[in-house]
Amino acid sequence: MLEQVINIDRMEHTLALFGSFDENIKLLQSEFHVTIMSRGSDIKVSGEVENVLLAQKAIEQMLVALNRGETLNEQNVRYIISMVKEGKAESLTQLVTDCICITSKGKPVKVKTLGQKNYTEAIKNNTITLSVGPAGTGKTYLAVAMAVRAFRANEINRIILTRPAVEAGEKLGFLPGDLQNKVDPYLRPLYDALFDMMGAEHFQRYLERGNIEVAPLAYMRGRTLDDSFIILDEAQNTTSEQMKMFLTRLGFNSKIVITGDVTQIDLPDRHKSGLIEATKVLKGIEDIAIVRFTDKDVVRHKLVQDIVRAYDQYYKEDKKGHAESKSSHKQQTKRG
Numbered sequence: 001m002l003e004q005v006i007n008i009d010r011m012e013h014t015l016a017l018f019g020s021f022d023e024n025i026k027l028l029q030s031e032f033h034v035t036i037m038s039r040g041s042d043i044k045v046s047g048e049v050e051n052v053l054l055a056q057k058a059i060e061q062m063l064v065a066l067n068r069g070e071t072l073n074e075q076n077v078r079y080i081i082s083m084v085k086e087g088k089a090e091s092l093t094q095l096v097t098d099c100i101c102i103t104s105k106g107k108p109v110k111v112k113t114l115g116q117k118n119y120t121e122a123i124k125n126n127t128i129t130l131s132v133g134p135a136g137t138g139k140t141y142l143a144v145a146m147a148v149r150a151f152r153a154n155e156i157n158r159i160i161l162t163r164p165a166v167e168a169g170e171k172l173g174f175l176p177g178d179l180q181n182k183v184d185p186y187l188r189p190l191y192d193a194l195f196d197m198m199g200a201e202h203f204q205r206y207l208e209r210g211n212i213e214v215a216p217l218a219y220m221r222g223r224t225l226d227d228s229f230i231i232l233d234e235a236q237n238t239t240s241e242q243m244k245m246f247l248t249r250l251g252f253n254s255k256i257v258i259t260g261d262v263t264q265i266d267l268p269d270r271h272k273s274g275l276i277e278a279t280k281v282l283k284g285i286e287d288i289a290i291v292r293f294t295d296k297d298v299v300r301h302k303l304v305q306d307i308v309r310a311y312d313q314y315y316k317e318d319k320k321g322h323a324e325s326k327s328s329h330k331q332q333t334k335r336g
Helices: 011-018 018-034 049-067 073-087 089-095 116-125 139-152 181-197 201-208 238-246 274-281 302-335
Strands: 003-007 035-039 042-047 128-133 160-163 212-216 229-233 254-259 290-293
Touching: 003 049, 003 201, 003 229, 011 018, 011 049, 018 035, 018 049, 018 073, 035 116, 042 049, 073 089, 073 201, 089 116, 116 128, 116 139, 116 290, 128 238, 139 160, 139 181, 139 229, 139 254, 160 181, 181 201, 181 212, 201 212, 254 274
Parallel strands: 128 254, 128 290, 160 212, 160 229, 229 254
Antiparallel strands: 003 042, 035 042
């Protein structure tokens, strides 16, 4: 058994560390199988030696997060715990970064995981960035934040947001209204991110001026996009031909960010995903970055992480079962 005492200078940090109804400390106790008690300005951690040392590292990282102005919540506490368990606690210092931009409500947008940090750095340092990963990892939101940052800094003149309008194929005709009414349901997530960053009034003004364009992928054909920050969302639903068409729209002084989740492909079976193909074709090309997110980068409710992990495991087992079944069938055929 080991007992470690951690001194905390500021009482407000002690309160933030414990969380509402001691939820953060209860989480630490559950994950590391230790007992944590508060005595004035000290926190006492007791339990098995290895568990106590790990819990101590987690508490120290939580204090680092508080010192840089972060609010502790279940998501980032769980992320700190996972990094400590993997022996990567020191790498969390890389998350000490300036905010990407400020939302219309005055809230700073910051990266929350190392995967997100690598993603934003890739966008800064490359002309084309492809990001692949599960839902909830911030692929689209951070791409829009980076676009707004570049726009506000006058690095580009336009923000162009696009995604393939796929629902068992690109069939928009049955929807009522004009083109904008037809494509709005598909583009709503992009609108929401821009509204959050700019506010509805500024967004509408820039939209009318042509500084912001939100359109389905089909309307990118035949264009050359200069001085623009172009985001292709839901790229797993592009065909090979669409992806090639989109990539060749790149003009001078422009950036392209492509996002997608290859586990959520809605294309008909006969079509190959343009995103999957692009990650293979473009691999190793200078000035093109390919960033892959994992379930650890999910910044939504904990259940989203659990769901992503469960589906990944299911698909792996299902794939393995198909491979074994195919192998068994071949052997039986040979014997026959």
